[in-house]
Amino acid sequence: MENEKHHIVPYKVYIYILVALIAMTFMSIGITKINLGEYSVLGAMIFATLKSILVLSWFMHLKFDQPFLRIMVGFVALLFFAVIFITFLDYYFR
Amino acid sequence: MEHVAQHSDPHYDQEASKLGMWLFIFTELLLFGGLFIVYAIYRFLNPEAFQMAGHELNITIGAINTIILLVSSMTIAMSTSALQKKNKGLTVLLLEITIMLALIFLINKYFEWGVKFDHGIWPGSEHLLNDMGHGEVLFFGLYFVMTGLHALHIVIGMIIIIVALNKVQKGTVHADRPSLLENAGLYWHLVDLIWIFLFPLFYLIH
C-alpha cells in the first residue's frame, strides 16, 4: 500500500467534470436538432464517447490508477469495436 | 513489474477487490455490448423506421434522466473523497442523495414506460405487431429490453449503495478499508456510462 493510490480528488474537480458532462449533453441534443443528416449520429456518438472518457478517467479514477487498468479498459473497448466491425463486414456487404 | 507482496491480512487487498470490480464491469459492458451490436445492425437495416420510432420518445424526460444520473455519479464520486478525508457525515449525506436520485430516475422511467403502455406499445403488443412496420417493432423491442436491463442495473446499484451506506454508518467501511464504497461507486458509474450511450441512441435519432 506504499504507492500513491491515496490520491484524493478535490470536490471542485468533480463539479467541473459534472458541468462539462451536462454541457456536452446539451450539445449533443443541439447537434441532433440541427439537421446534419447522417452525421448527426456521428456527432452524438462523439459526444457520448467524450463523456464516457470523462467519466472513466475522473469519476472512475482511471487517471489515478495503475496504468495496466487503463490498458485493460482500452483493450476491452478495442475488442468490442473490432467485433462490431467484423459483424458489419457481413451486413454492410450483403 | 508489479507489486507481488502478499498481504499480511489475507482477507483484505484493496487492489485485488478493485481489479475484481473492474473485471466484473468488463463483463457488464459486454453484456450490454451484445445488445449494442443488435441495435447497430437493426438500425443499419432499418434507418427510416428507427428515426420515425425515435420521435415517439420524449427527449425532455430522457435529458432530465441523463442529468439525474450524471449528478448522482458525481455525488457518489464525491462520497469516496469524503470518506478518504474521514468526513463520515458528508459521506453518508452524499450517498443518501445518490440513492434519492436513483429513485427519481426510476420513477421517471416508470412514467415514461407508462405512457408507452397507454399508447398500446409494449413488447409483443397488438398495436405494435399489427399497425407498425418491422423496423418499429425492432426499435421498441430493443428499447424495452435495453432500458429495462438498464433499470435492473439501477436497482442492483441502489442495493449495493445501500449496503455500502450501512457499512459506512457502522464504521466497517472507512478510510483505510474503502473497497466496498469504491466498488459501489465504480458500479454506479458503469450504470451511468451505459446510459450515456443509450440516451443518444434511442432519444436523439432524428
Next chain:
Amino acid sequence: MQTATQLEHEVNYLDYKGKYKGIFAWIFSTDHKRIALLYMYSMLTMFVVGVALGLAMKLELIAPGKTIMDPQTYNAVFTVHGVIMIFMIVIPGLPAVFGNFMLPIMIGAKDVAFPKINLLSWYFYVAGALLVISSVLFGNGTPDTGWTFYAPYSFKSGTNLLPAIFGAFVLGFSSILTGLNFIVTIHRMRAPGMTWFKMPLFPWSLYGTAWIQLLATPVIGITLVLVALERIFNIGVFDPALGGDPILYQHLFWIYSHPAVYVMILPAMGAISEIIPTFSQKHIFGYRAIIVSTLAIAFVGYFVWGHHMFTSGMSGTAQYTFSILTFIVAIPSAIKVFNWISTMHKGSINPEAPFLWAVTFIFVFMIGGFSGLVLGALATNVHVHDTAFVVAHFHFIVFGGVGFAFFGAIHYWFPKMFGRMYDKVWAKVGWAFFTVGFLTLYSPMFYLGMMGMPRRYYDYLPEFHAGNILSTLGSWVMTFGLLIIVINLFRSAKNGAIASINPWNSKTLEWTVPSPPPLENFDEIPVYGEKDGPYEY
C-alpha cells in the same frame, strides 16, 4: 528456494475438520482444493449422463431406421448431450477442477483471491445443471433444438426450452466468476520473485482462458436472454416474421461459442505443457513462444466465429475474412505442437501414464486441428459443413483434446490431490483401450461426412451403414477403457500406495507441498530467487 516440508505435521485438506461436519464441511468450504473436488464430482455425475446419451445415440445409429428410440427422443438426446458436454463438462472442466486445485499452489498462494466467490460459482454451476436437468424431467418435452439453439426453430419448438436456456445462462455466470477470480489471483498473489515470465505455463493458459471467459460469456448470456424474451413476449429480434434476422442470432451465438472452444482447449494445452517437461526431465522448449501463442489464440480466437456460418448466406467479404482469420488462429496451435515435440528431444523420457496421455493428446489434437483446416477453407467447408465430418472434427478436438488432457492431468496430479498412487499398469491398459476405441469411434465419421451424411440425422441412407457400424463398435471399446480408468482411479484414491511429495520429480511449486496439501497450502509463502523457475531441471 524454501521448501515447505516442515508442514508435514499439518492436517491435509481432506482430513481437515472445521466448523461444519460431514457433507457440509465440503459444500460450505471455501478452500480452493475442496471446491475443486466438488466440481470434479458434480462434473463426473453429469458426465455419466452425457456419456450414456452419447452411447445411446451410437446404438440408435447402428442401423438405419428405428433401433431403440424414435426421432423426437433422438433429437432431445443429442441436444441434452451437447448441452451437458459443452456447458457442464468441457468449458468448466480443466479450469474448475485443476485450475482451482493447482493454480494457487503453483503460484505460491494460500487460496484464490476471492474464496467465497469461488464457492459461489460452484453453487451457480450446480444450479445451472439442475435447471437443465429440470427441463428434461418436467414440462412438455425435453428441448430438441441442438446445443446451438438456432433461431427461429428455438422459438417454434414446443419443448421445454426456457429452463435449459436459463440453465445455460446460470452456468455462464459460474464460468465468469471463475475467470474473474483467476485473473485477480494471478495478478495479485504470485509468490514474491515469481515474475510473469517465471510463472508456469498452466497458470498462464488459465490466464488467457479467464479473459475469454470474462469477455465472451456475457455475449451468450444476453443472447440467451433475448431468445427467452422472444419466446415469452415476441419482441421480434430474431424472428423473421417480425423483421428480425435469424442470422444475427448465429453471429451472437458464435461470438461466444467460438471463443468458448478456446476456453476448452487452452487449459488442456496448459496441462500438456506441464506434463511433457516433467516426464522428459527437461526445460520446456520455447517457454515464451508458448506464452505468446496462448495469448495469440485467446485474442485472434475472438474474430473467427463466422466460420460456423459459411453456408448461412453471409456476404462474400465476411466469408473470406473469416476464412483467413481462421487459418491465422491455426498458427499458434502449430507453434505449441512444435515446441512440445522439441521438448522431448534429448530429454530423459519416463513414459508413465500421464505422458502417454500427453502424446496421444498431441496426436488426436493434430487430427482434430487438421480437420479444422478442412472446415476453415471455403470450398471444402461448403461440402462438409453440418455433416458427420464436423461431428468428427469436434469430437477429435474437444474430446480428443480436452478429454485426453483431462485424463493426462488427473493421472499427473492424482498423487498430489489424494496423496496416493494409482496402479500404473491398469492405468496404461485403460489408456490403450480408450485410445483404440476412440479412433474407431470417430474416424469413420470423417469418411461419412465426406460422403455427405448430414449431422443430427436420426435416420440415414443405407450407403452410410458400414461406417456407422464401425463407429458404434468403437464406442463400446472406448467405454470399456473408460471403465478401467475410472475404477482404477476410484480404488486408488482410497487404497493406493502412499505417494511421496514429488513422485515425478517435477519443478513446479505444487510438488513442494505435502501430498495431499494442507489446508492453506504453504506455511510460509515460498520466495523465488534469481535462479529459480518452474522448469529448471
Next chain:
Amino acid sequence: MYILSNTTNASNFVAGVDKSFVIIMGISFVFLIGLTFTMLYFVYKYNKNKNPVATQIKGSTKLEIIWTVIPTILVLVMFYYGWAGWAPMRKAPDDSFNIKVVARMWNFTFEYENGKKTDTLFVPMNKAVKLNLHSLDVIHSLYIPSFRVKEDVVPGSEKMIWFIAQREGLYDLFCTEYCGLNHSYMINTVKVMPDQQFQAWYVDTTKRVEVALDSPTENGKRIMKNIGCFACHSLDGSKLVGPSFKGIYGAQHTVITGKDERVVTVDDEYIKRSIYDPNADVVKGFNKGLMLPYQGQLTDDDIAQITEYLKTLK
C-alpha cells in the same frame, strides 16, 4: 483419397472443391505423419533407460521463426485454394434456368417457371441451373453432396444455389440444417436428364394433375402424402407433432381460439379452417405456429378430397 468414383465431376464445382480437399489434406497428412513419427522416435530414442540425463535446451529463436513462417505460408496456400474453389459459387450466370425451392417442415418443393411443381428436383444436363431458396418456417439447408453445393434456406431472405450438372443420373439431396422432428427425413432426389429429355418432361404439363384416381378418398390420401401432412399427423392414434387423424371427423376437440378455450366438433368447415389458418384454432396440448397455413397451396377442391379421406379414418 477423396475421389468418389461414381460422382466425379457430377457438377462444375467438383473439380475445384476436390482440389482443395486434396491440397489441404495432403499437407495435413505429411505433417501428421511426419510429426507423429518424430514424436515416437523421440520417445524411443530418449527413453530414460537409454538417455538417463536430459540435455537442457531452452529454445531457439531461429526455430520459432521457421515454424511460424512455414505454416503461415502453407495455410495461406490452403486459404487460396479454398477461396478459388468457392468463388465461382457466388454468382450465377444470367441465363441460368431458374427453379424456385420452397422448404418447409419437412419437405422441399420445387416450382418451375411454367407452374410445374415436383418433389424431385429435375434438372437439365450441361446447363446452368439456379435454385432460388425460400423457407416458410425455420432454417433448412439444401445440400447435394455429389455437386458439392450447400446453402441455408433462411426464412425472410433470398438465397440461391447454382450449378451445372454434368452427368446424367440420380443424386441425393439432403436438408442439412437441423429443423426439428423429421429433419432426417427431409431427403429428396435430384434427377439429371439430358437437355432434350428434360425439355420433353418440362413442357409436358399434363403430368401435373398426375393420374387422378377415381375415388376422392384415394385422391385425398395422395394429396396429403405428397404435401407431407403425415410428417406431423399419424393415422394410428399416436401423437406426433400434431394430433392424430384417427377418428378425427365428427369428434369433439378442445381448441384454444385467441385466449379462450372452447369445444368444437370437427366438420368440413373446421377442417378447412385448420388447414388454411391453423393458428386460429389451436388444439389443446399442441403448439401454435408449427403447422403453416396451406392457403395457396391447396385448393378448396383438394380440401374437399382430404376431408373425404379423413372421414374414412374411423
